Amino acid sequence: MCDSETDVITIGKYVIVKKLNYKKIYKVTANGSLTLGKDLVDMGEIIGKRFWTSFEMIPSKNGKRSFFLKEATETESWNDLLSTLSKGNDNRSIVDDGNSQKLSKEEIVQLQESGKSGKEIVGSLIENNKSFLDRTEYSQEKYLKKKEQKYLRHLTVCKPSISSLHAVYFKLDHNKIGNLRMDALAQLLSYSDVQSNGLYILYSSGSQGLPTAAMLNRIGADTEGYLINLHPGNVPQTTIVHAMNFPKEQSERLVNVNIYSFLRLYYQGESAVLNNILALKKIRDNWTDKIKENVDGTIENSCIDGQILGNKETENKEYLKIVSDTNEISEEQSTIKRKLDEFSSAEVVPSKRPKWLLETQHAVDLVRNSKARGLAIVAKEHPLNIVMALLPFLGASRPFVIYHVYREPLQETYMVLKQRQNVINLRLFSNFLRSYQVLPDRTHPDILTSDTGGYLLTGYLVE
Incomplete structure (x- = not known):
């Protein structure tokens, strides 16, 4: 049992999925999936588990590069792959001719689809690499890390923190x-x-x-x-x-x-803000009426003998004209109109104030108290x-x-x-x-x- 509910992964929480050095933020949903590179992973198994739990990616029969998760009691250790192998003195005798690997691409794909673990796949790659034993110890470790990033099938679900979230966003796009x-x-x-x-x-x-x-x-x-x-x-x-x-x-x-609502409410008071909203709302209604008149007038002009022209090309021209006339609203008017959309559904009266106004009033009360x-x-x-x-x-x-x-x-x-x-x-x-x-x-x-x-x-x- 978990000591705290905050340690349990539940629907709606955010987690950080870590696979080696790669991290990705994921919001837990009931039947959600996550894309890791070219792999599609079903994340339903993590619900109800504790943070920092490791999972193994099991190939799904539904399609290629599709996986479901299974809780792993222990992760694979790849260090023993190099412990029994000999090392070369230098890499001067190695020629990169593209023929060092005996396994073909199709054979490697078959190993993946057959359900082989990442460790087994990399072991086969090492055994069938003609030049691997001639590499230096550092070169062998570098080769192993490169293949580990590609074929490792274990991931860890981590609890978000400021440092980990910063690392994800800073690496993605600072x-x-x-x-x-x-x-x-x-x-x-x-x-x-x-x-x-x-x-x-x-x-x-x-x-x-x-x-x-x-x-x-x-x-x-x-x-x-x-x-x-x-x-x-x-x-x-x-x-x-x-x-x-x-x-x-x-x-x-x-x-x-x-910030602008906060300063206006602090210095001018709530009544000034509400009056300003009513004035802006009146301006918006006037614009709406003018736009409607413009559109109705354009449609009437496109009618002959009480019927809409059936010619498709003419209809397109009239439609473009309507759109063009509508888009003639100035930039300043459009900006204020977007501002008014936030509270258009609410009656601007003291008995029913918008949510943002309540938040602003709460902030003003806080700074007035201390x-x-x-x-x-x-x-x-x-x-x-x-x-x-x-x-x-x-x-x-x-x-x-x-x-x-x-x-x-x-x-x-x-x-x-x-x-x-x-x-x-x-x-x-x-x-x-x-x-x-x-x-x-x-x-x-x-x-x-x-x-x-x-x-x-x-x-x-x-x-």
Whole structure:
């Protein structure tokens, strides 16, 4: 039996499927499947099992490269494949003529379809390789690792964590998380002084919710800490937040709010916001009527003697004209129209307020009751106006930290904040983290690494 329900894999949770060095995020569903390279794996077997359980991929009879999972009590050890083999002194006598492997491609496929384990397949490849015994020990290990990645049929279902989720996204495309390296994320948490209690404010854009998930994870479950996540646009980026499988109690202490709605409600009040919504809704209704009149008029013009023209070519022209007339709405009108779609189904009256307005009011109440203990900004845009708007919500003698992938916006922000008397201890810096490969007789820095770690601007707000 499991000690906690959080250790059990259930429907709706996110897991990380690990196969050697390859990792992939998967949301558990009742009859779900996962694509690993060219393999299609039925993931129904993992439901009800514990995290960190290993499974063996069993070939399915339904089709090629299709597998189902079976819980494995132990994984294969491939080290004994090389223990009894002789090693060569060097590789100078090996000629890569493409004829070293005696097994044909069809024979290797037959071995896979016959249900042979990965270890047995690689053992057959080694036995039928004419030049394998002439390779050096290092070359044999390299060959074995390459075949292991291709033929290994064991995977492990891991529990998501901030470091593992960051590793998956950073390796996939570090631009999606704002080029935020793990060392920069750790310093972001440290300089914003995130603890288990108090109120913290975060502005995040273009990072898939990585800073939000990291700060909420640092606050912890069953605590008194709150996090206000300010974001541009109508929908916050919370992909990584959901992948962390936070309990309901902890997720409810995360308040996602649009930054413009938050500032407007704080300074102008709820009545001003509601009046603004009503005005925008009236404008939208006027546009809808004009579009409808335009479309109706175009259809009437396409009628002769009360009947629609039956000519297909003419109908296409009239349809294109309708679409063209409809698309003449200006960019500004379209933007506001999309803004209004969020609350079009709800009556904008105090008795039935939209959900986003309730969230915004909750955030305003939090900052009115107490100042924030820390402020963090992770922005794709220029951060100067953002930090100037959010500094009044930060408590005295409390830290703030700003992250940006480029140095120049932070330099301009540094010069403006330096002139303020209530901001002290400003520091603008960048780090370069480089990992090392540590192996017997061959320790060296990793050659393939990313140097896009971004820059940090930190400081303190005083009275």
